[in-house]
Structure formats: structure tokens, C-alpha cells
Amino acid sequence: MDTGLAKQTAGELEGKVAIVTGASRGLGKAIAALYAAEGAHVALVDLKQHWAEAAATEIGNGAIGLGADVSDRAALTAAIDEAAARFGKIDVLVNNAMWNSYDLIADITPEIFARMTGVGLGGIVWGIQAVLPHMPESGGAIVNIGSMAGRLGSAGALLYAAVKAGVDGLTRSASVELGPRSIxxxxxxxxxxxxxxxxxxxxxxxxxxxxxxTPLGRLGEIDDIAQAALWLAGARSGFVTGQSLAVDGGLGHTLRR
Structure with a gap:
């Protein structure tokens, strides 16, 4: 008999386990919150554990907060291992953490170079290495947060653009290597x-x-990016890999004046 009651549907990530780096605020936090709302067990990783724990408490739904500097391979591996021990596996990794400094070419120091590349590229490599032993045989999803800055030039953004262009190249190569594992x-x-x-x-x-x-006449909102991260993590994008999805309101197709 039809009772007239709406049927409860499982979330898009029901039963999945997700790691999100740089997750104590902004985009990382929004992605973690959306994943949790869609049924995932989420571990938020950030530089300071109390930042991550506070965000996890706010998100709720069983989210946990872990502290790690993603440029430190051992520290990030330990955090990811702890999440896997708590939840039993890892299905999704979102590499969102970034350290930014916008500098003219003459002002880039070795310290700025090391920090930006260490977080923006090293953190992705170490994160992928750390999750691989915990991903099930059925495969998983890795979502890297790049930027249109990696495709468009801008004065004062040489190093940031280089790192984000590197994210695109890293993504393509990792997709080829990990595809046979259904990742x-x-x-x-x-x-x-x-x-x-x-x-x-x-x-x-x-x-x-x-x-x-911007052709669509507005800037992007955090939820625009979070929804794209949800799609790339879920089953609806199951035959999509090696792609860098522009979420830019059409900006990349304009002639800039």
C-alpha cells in the first residue's frame, strides 16, 4: 500500500570514506560538509589539528579532524593511516590544501618556492601514495583542486600558475597509471x-x-566547486578520469582585455 510518505534515498556517497585536505575552512570545509551530508564518513586534514577538529565538530555526521602538514610526507601518511584505521578503508581523496603567495618574479624567494611547491604539488603526491594501500579493489576516486590560473597568465602569479599547471599534468599521468586499479x-x-x-x-x-x-556574469561560489567535487567522487562520473574540469563560468573561453 502507498502510504504517501516520501521514500528515504541514500546519499550519493553513502558508505564511502573520504579524506579532504585543507579542510578547516573555505572550499575544503564545504566539500567535506557536502560529502558528509551525502552519506560519507569524512576525515578533515589541516595544518593544525584543532582547526580540523573544530570544523569536523561543526560538520557533524561522524566527521573527524586530523592534523598534518601535507608537505611532510611522514605526517600526512600518519594522518591518512589513522583515518583508514578508524573507518576501515578510503574511497575518496580530495587534495585541496594549498599555500599561496602572489609575488612578482624578482620577489620569489627559495622559501616561497619550497613552501608553495611542497604543499601544492608534494602534498598531492604524498596524499596519493598514502591512500593507495587503503583503497578497495573496486577502486576509488582522487580529486585534485587546480585553478584556471594554470591555463591563464597573470602578473604576480608565476609560481601559483606553475603549481596549478603542474596539478593538471600530475592528474593526467596519475589517471593513466592508476586506471588499471579502477582508481x-x-x-x-x-x-x-x-x-x-x-x-x-x-x-x-x-x-x-x-x-x-565572466560570460555567466558572476563569480563562482564555493558550492559550485563543491558540487563538482561531489560529481567527480561519485558513481555518476564512473567513466571519467584524467580530466581537469573548468568550473569558471566560461572565463577560459573569453578574450581578455
Missing amino acids: RVNAIAPSTVATEGVKAILTPEQFESRVGQ
Whole structure:
């Protein structure tokens, strides 16, 4: 008999275990929250454990917070091993952590170079290495957060653009290597996202200029990127790998003036 009650449906990531780095705020936190809402057991990893724990408590749904500097291979491996011990496996890894410094070429120091590449590229390599032993034979999904900066030039963003271009190349190569294990590796390339941090950095004129350059007439929101991360982690993208998905409102197809 039809009772008229709406049927409960399982979340898109029901029963999955996900690791999200750089997850105490902003995009990482939004991805972790969406994954948890869609049924995943989520481990949030961030530089300071109390940051990650606070975000996990706010998200709820059994999320846990772990501390690790992702550029430190041993520390990140220990955090991922702890998550696997708690949850029994790892199905999804989101490499979101990044350390940014926007500098003109002459101002880039060895310390800036080492930190940005260590987090932005090293953290991805160490993260992938660490999750592989814990991914089931049925496979898994790895989502790397890149940027349209890796495809478009901008003064003062040489090193950031180089790292994000590297994310695209790393993603393609990892997808070929890990495909036989049924592990999909994809990236997301956002344009400027209207976070509170971006709004604080850009002048109103700069903000409006970026809006004006975007064919859809607005900047991206955090949820735009989180929804793309959900799609790439779930079964609906099961035959998609090695791709860098531009979530940019069409910016990459414009002639910039």
C-alpha cells in the first residue's frame, strides 16, 4: 500500500570514506560538509589539528579532524593511516590544501618556492601514495583542486600558475597509471571564487572587473566547486578520469582585455 510518505534515498556517497585536505575552512570545509551530508564518513586534514577538529565538530555526521602538514610526507601518511584505521578503508581523496603567495618574479624567494611547491604539488603526491594501500579493489576516486590560473597568465602569479599547471599534468599521468586499479583521478580548475577572503583582497573595482570578464556574469561560489567535487567522487562520473574540469563560468573561453 502507498502510504504517501516520501521514500528515504541514500546519499550519493553513502558508505564511502573520504579524506579532504585543507579542510578547516573555505572550499575544503564545504566539500567535506557536502560529502558528509551525502552519506560519507569524512576525515578533515589541516595544518593544525584543532582547526580540523573544530570544523569536523561543526560538520557533524561522524566527521573527524586530523592534523598534518601535507608537505611532510611522514605526517600526512600518519594522518591518512589513522583515518583508514578508524573507518576501515578510503574511497575518496580530495587534495585541496594549498599555500599561496602572489609575488612578482624578482620577489620569489627559495622559501616561497619550497613552501608553495611542497604543499601544492608534494602534498598531492604524498596524499596519493598514502591512500593507495587503503583503497578497495573496486577502486576509488582522487580529486585534485587546480585553478584556471594554470591555463591563464597573470602578473604576480608565476609560481601559483606553475603549481596549478603542474596539478593538471600530475592528474593526467596519475589517471593513466592508476586506471588499471579502477582508481579515477580528476582535477577541478576554478576561476576566482567569491569567498570572504577574495572579497577582502580585491577592491570593488577589481571584483566588478572579474565579474565583467565572466560570460555567466558572476563569480563562482564555493558550492559550485563543491558540487563538482561531489560529481567527480561519485558513481555518476564512473567513466571519467584524467580530466581537469573548468568550473569558471566560461572565463577560459573569453578574450581578455
